[in-house]
Amino acid sequence: xxxxxxxxxxxxxxxxxxxxxxxxxxxxxxxxxxxxxxxxxxxxxxxxxxxxxxxxxxxxxxxxxxxxxxxxxxxxxxxxxxxxxxxxxxxxxxxxxxxxxxxxxxxxxxxxxxxxxxxxxxxxxxxxxxxxxxxxxxxxxxxxxxxxxxxxxxxxxxxxxxxxxxxxxxxxxxxxxxxxxxxxxxxxxxxxxxxxxxxxxxxxxxxxxxxxxxxxxxxxxxxxxxxxxxxxxxxxxxxxxxxxxxxxxxxxx
Amino acid sequence: xxxxxxxxxxxxxxxxxxxxxxxxxxxxxxxxxxxxxxxxxxxxxxxxxxxxxxxxxxxxxxxxxxxxxxxxxxxxxxxxxxxxxxxxxxxxxxxxxxxxxxxxxxxxxxxxxxxxxxxxxxxxxxxxxxxxxxxxxxxxxxxxxxxxxxxxxxxxxxxxxxxxxxxxxxxxxxxxxxxxxxxxxxxxxxxxxxxxxxxxxxxxxxxxxxxxxxxxxxxxxxxxxxxxxxxxxxxxxxxxxxxxxxxxxxxxxxxxxxxxxxxxxxxxxxxxxxxxxxxxxxxxxxxxxxxxxxxxxxxxxxxxxxxxxxxxxxxxxxxxxxxxxxxxxxxxxxxxxxxxxxxxxxxxxxxxxxxxxxxxxxxxxxxxxxxxxxxxxxxxxxxxxxxxxxxxxxxxxxxxxxxxxxxxxxxxxx
Numbered sequence: 001x002x003x004x005x006x007x008x009x010x011x012x013x014x015x016x017x018x019x020x021x022x023x024x025x026x027x028x029x030x031x032x033x034x035x036x037x038x039x040x041x042x043x044x045x046x047x048x049x050x051x052x053x054x055x056x057x058x059x060x061x062x063x064x065x066x067x068x069x070x071x072x073x074x075x076x077x078x079x080x081x082x083x084x085x086x087x088x089x090x091x092x093x094x095x096x097x098x099x100x101x102x103x104x105x106x107x108x109x110x111x112x113x114x115x116x117x118x119x120x121x122x123x124x125x126x127x128x129x130x131x132x133x134x135x136x137x138x139x140x141x142x143x144x145x146x147x148x149x150x151x152x153x154x155x156x157x158x159x160x161x162x163x164x165x166x167x168x169x170x171x172x173x174x175x176x177x178x179x180x181x182x183x184x185x186x187x188x189x190x191x192x193x194x195x196x197x198x199x200x201x202x203x204x205x206x207x208x209x210x211x212x213x214x215x216x217x218x219x220x221x222x223x224x225x226x227x228x229x230x231x232x233x234x235x236x237x238x239x240x241x242x243x244x245x246x247x248x249x250x251x252x253x
Numbered sequence: 254x255x256x257x258x259x260x261x262x263x264x265x266x267x268x269x270x271x272x273x274x275x276x277x278x279x280x281x282x283x284x285x286x287x288x289x290x291x292x293x294x295x296x297x298x299x300x301x302x303x304x305x306x307x308x309x310x311x312x313x314x315x316x317x318x319x320x321x322x323x324x325x326x327x328x329x330x331x332x333x334x335x336x337x338x339x340x341x342x343x344x345x346x347x348x349x350x351x352x353x354x355x356x357x358x359x360x361x362x363x364x365x366x367x368x369x370x371x372x373x374x375x376x377x378x379x380x381x382x383x384x385x386x387x388x389x390x391x392x393x394x395x396x397x398x399x400x401x402x403x404x405x406x407x408x409x410x411x412x413x414x415x416x417x418x419x420x421x422x423x424x425x426x427x428x429x430x431x432x433x434x435x436x437x438x439x440x441x442x443x444x445x446x447x448x449x450x451x452x453x454x455x456x457x458x459x460x461x462x463x464x465x466x467x468x469x470x471x472x473x474x475x476x477x478x479x480x481x482x483x484x485x486x487x488x489x490x491x492x493x494x495x496x497x498x499x500x501x502x503x504x505x506x507x508x509x510x511x512x513x514x515x516x517x518x519x520x521x522x523x524x525x526x527x528x529x530x531x532x533x534x535x536x537x538x539x540x541x542x543x544x545x546x547x548x549x550x551x552x553x554x555x556x557x558x559x560x561x562x563x564x565x566x567x568x569x570x571x572x573x574x575x576x577x578x579x580x581x582x583x584x585x586x587x588x589x590x591x592x593x594x595x596x597x598x599x600x601x602x603x604x605x606x607x608x609x610x611x612x613x614x615x616x617x618x619x620x621x622x623x624x625x626x627x628x629x630x631x632x633x634x635x636x637x638x639x640x641x642x643x644x645x646x647x648x649x650x651x652x653x654x655x656x657x658x659x660x661x662x663x664x665x666x667x
Contacts, residue, residue, distance in 0.1 A: 053414060053546040056426045059270045063413060076544045083624045101531045102269055103546030127534070131257060152271040154433075159273065174271055178431035186393045 002045075002093055002121055002146045002169035006204045006225055009044050015221045017252065018045040018206060020097065020230040024064035024074030025051070030242050031082060034145035034233070037242065039090045040221070041249035049085065050079040050203050055188030057126045059181035061231045061238075066250060076102060084118035091171050093121040095148065102120065102130040103136065112139035122146030122169050130166040137166055148172050153193050160200035170204040170226060173197050175211070184210025186219040217252050227252075258447020261571060263564035267534050272426075275433040278483050280448050282353050284662060287455070292348070297459065299344050303377065304334040306341075306459065310467035315595040316612075323477065323618035325611065326625045327598065328464045328492065329400045337601065337630030338460060338488045339370035343439060343454030347374040356434040359379040361425045363390055363418035363484070364556035364603060365397025366630055367441030372404035374439075382406040385424040390555045412646040415549050418484075418559045422533055442485025443563040446534030454490040461495020464625055471561040476623040478614070478666035481575065482606035484524070484556050486563030488599075488629035493575065495631055502576060506610040508552030509579035517551035521562040522577040524568045529567075532560075537567045553582035553638065554602035567575070580609040586642045588612055589632060601630035601639060 011017055014239050023031050036044060051066040051074060058066065087094045091245055096115060103125065115123065122145050128136060130149065140147045146169030153162055153176060164171070173194065175184045184190070184251045197205055208228030211241045220227045230250070258264045268276055286292045300306040309332065313325040330338035343360075350358060358380050362368030368384040375382035383402050384533045388410045391398055401408050414420035422445070429438045443453040461479075468476055479496055481489035485506040493503045510518030513526075520537040521527040530539040532547060540548045552558040569575035574647045580588075585602060588609035592598050600608055602628065618624070632639065640648040 012402075052552065054423055055424050056533070057271075057430070059427070066514065067414060070546060101539075101541070101545040104531050105528075105541070106542065126269050127531075129268065129270065129273060132265055132267055150270040152269075152273075152570070154274040155269055156274065177271060179427045182431070247336075 001144070002159040003203060005093060006170060010204070012227055013044075014087055014180050015217060015224070015253065016226045017042070017249065018047060018226050018228045019043045019233055019249065020047045020049060020228065022049045022051055022062060022234070023079040024069030024072060025065035026237070027073065028070065028078060028082055032085065034245055035086045035090065037246040038233075039092060039250055041246045043249060045093055045095065046085050046086070048079070050076060050096060050102050052099040052102055055099060057179060059179035059231065060199065061181045065234055076106060080114060080118060083120055084111060085118040089238065095122045095124060096120055096162045100125050108135045109139045112136070112143050112145060112240055113188050115120045116143040116145055120145070122148050124148045124150075124172060130163060133165040133166070138165050139197065141172065151197050153177065157196065157200060162195070164201040164203070167201065167203055170206050171197065171201050172228070173205055173224065175207055175209040178209070180209055182210055184216075186216055191230040258451055260568035262452075262529070263535075263537050263567040264450060265531070265536050267531050267536070268446050269430060271430050272433065276446060278353065282349050283452050284450050286349060286352060295556050296345055296348055296456070299348065300341065300459065303333055304340045304344060307463045308332045309624070310464055310471065310596070312471070313548060313596050316592070319517070319595055320612065320616045322616040322620065323622040323624045325615060326468060326476070326623065327596075328625055330460060330488065330627060330629045331600065331631035332606070335366065335370045335373055336634065337366040337370065338371075338457060338491060339367045339441060339630075341459050341491065342441065342453050342456045342487060343367070343370040343374045344504050346376050346437065346439045346452070347545045347553045350380065351378060354438065355435055355437045357383070357432065359383045359385065359425050359428050359436055360439040361385050361418065361421035361440060362397070362441065363387070363558060364554065364601070364630075365390065365394040365401070365423070365634065366601075368401050368406070368408070369397050369404070371439050371441075372401045372406035373405060376404050381590070383428065384408045385411050385421040385428070387411045387415070387417045387421050388549060390418065390421070393638060394555055394634065395637070417550070417555070419533065419547065419561070425498060435637065442487040443490050443565060444485045444533065444535060444537070444561055450535070450563055453487050454494060454565060457491025458494035459489050459545060460491035460627065461493060463495070464492060465495040465499075468623065468625060472623060474623070475499050475501055476625045477618065478504055479625045479627070480504045480506060480607040481627040482557060482603050482629060483507050483566060484519075484554075484559050484603060485561070486566045488627055490563060490565055491628045503574065504610065505575055505577045506555060506606045507577060507579040508557035508606060509581045509584075510551040510553070513579055513582055518579065519550040519552045519558050520579040521560070521561075522566065523579040535561070535564055537561050548631070553585060553642070554606065555566070556603040557606065578610045579603040580606050584609040586639070589639070590643070598628065599632040600628045601632045602631045602635045605632070
């Protein structure tokens, strides 16, 4: 399972990296090239986002990537095919990230079964709180996949405990209020919040939203197990092209 | 969140974790207000003093004679301050904002009516205000944009997605997840995550409760049918709320656009193009493709041009408590024209959907039967769209002359 993998990796690394792509943006071919570059740069985990027309938790950069991928006709099936190819080609765990309607329309049980068949390891569904996720949790358990849940700075201790009861693999801590891709202040406030997260769960912690450079990663080292780079790699692709991704990731630690 | 707000298999609260605490706070504030015996009377007093309630129930003698069927009554929500039923919900949520001690409100708007209503409330209550509006709607409802800005609101044109109502809702949520400490999201319709469907219906139910009282006072008996247009569903649920326990048929009328077979419509409850999904925080019928991606919708009426529909109405459809119909853009324009000529009333294009369906059914009803149509808003805001629909040459000449004046002014400044 993911938890064991993360603990094993952490034995000789101070912090792990998880990167993110929107499947089909800027194209399916480039998406696969980006996965390849990120794996070559040494990331330990990847989240592959299946685009959705209403991505309410995402900021302008990832929102635009969702829309452009869909405008080019990327289907859920094409995303699952690409995810499977990545999982079979590269020796790191891949997670799917998407909004609940994608699972719901596919059929939650069928979607989870497909994930398992395609060697994907877990899922992040940001608009599915555990209270609404009975079908999903049951299916994920049945197929031994990890449902990744989210903590936010607004989550109180009691709710963190409830979420912990359902979470597996690791807990994804959202660094701040707001959507993806905005500025995050890496300060003592964030440190206090991470300490609250640490007390609430035994699972490894990942931190995402606004992580963009080596200074941010240095700040997070020793405080979380995984740093998540999302929007920043899309910005690199847009400004410097896909070939710049590998060197960007490689210089982060 | 313990209370999820389900109506059979519709509703729920599918919100990102960052907003979970904010929704708990809102659920608690709404529950406390409902439990406070002074709240509802205060709310009704505010609407009486500020918005002009109760609105009349007007007997449409000429239309009744014209069709020779059921007696036609019209509930005059167009006479609310700002010209639509939206004020009912906005003033109610404004009182909640005061109870929660927040200083800023945000809202989405389609036709612009909800945006204007929110901007007036914000001005009255001393709140900062930002309105999200799809770029397409900004173009077709410019007069409302003008008024919102004069009222002190910031209007943000939304250029994402299909650039209409649903995209404005997404953008309002994106604002809210960053600013929930100071900000309340005044959602304009009975959609979205719990408690919005219940809360908006609670405030809009004033329409139906008044209408029931009024028809009993005038006719001494209940109507056979009541008609309301259905976008998100707030004016329909408002009217229907007064008659839920009565043997009254509830008829919701959706935007059939260019026809249900054309693919260019916004009918979620009547067309075969819709299916159950989860988006914008709730589960209902959506116009979506097989992958779960939302489709483009179309209606002549910006306020009905929406992919989802209230989970309470979705439940009414399945339980059979309400009947849903769709009318085309052309039928709507014809119904609006007839209502203006016969009664001197100008229904909004949204409201005219309810009129169009009622006009199709009224002639087949008996003269001792009664119907009520909800005129949810007034149509003068639609002057540009309506002038185009009527292809009015004098209007076009006026606009050209006005544009020439602006162009000349620009030239003299250069």
